Amino acid sequence: LAAPYALTSGQGALVGSAFGVAVNDAASGGAVQLATVGVFRLAKAASQAWAAGQKIYWDNTARVATNVVGSNTLIGVGVEAVGSGAGETLGNVRLNGSF
Numbered sequence: 001l002a003a004p005y006a007l008t009s010g011q012g013a014l015v016g017s018a019f020g021v022a023v024n025d026a027a028s029g030g031a032v033q034l035a036t037v038g039v040f041r042l043a044k045a046a047s048q049a050w051a052a053g054q055k056i057y058w059d060n061t062a063r064v065a066t067n068v069v070g071s072n073t074l075i076g077v078g079v080e081a082v083g084s085g086a087g088e089t090l091g092n093v094r095l096n097g098s099f
């Protein structure tokens with residue numbers, strides 16, 4: 001796929017309706033391979049706690065995973081609880097692979 005913005009391997013990206021995690025680094029518009037299934041450690045919205053099994057969405061404006069629905073895109077579920085502390089900026093998400 002064409003990267004919607006500059007990506008580093010391991011970062012999430014939404015291309016149209018498809019969400020995945022970059023397998024390779026890519027410049028904006030460059031070719032990027034996205035993994036669409038599996039468990040990945042993604043940047044999450046600040047000061048937000050997650051529960052195991054909770055639905056997780058992609059905030060394409062902030063480019064982070066979040067538990068807030070709004071206009072965000074469903075990407076999967078949290079696989080373990082994570083707190084809302086200042087140092088808790090990553091969460092494990094099982095991607096649902098559907099779009």
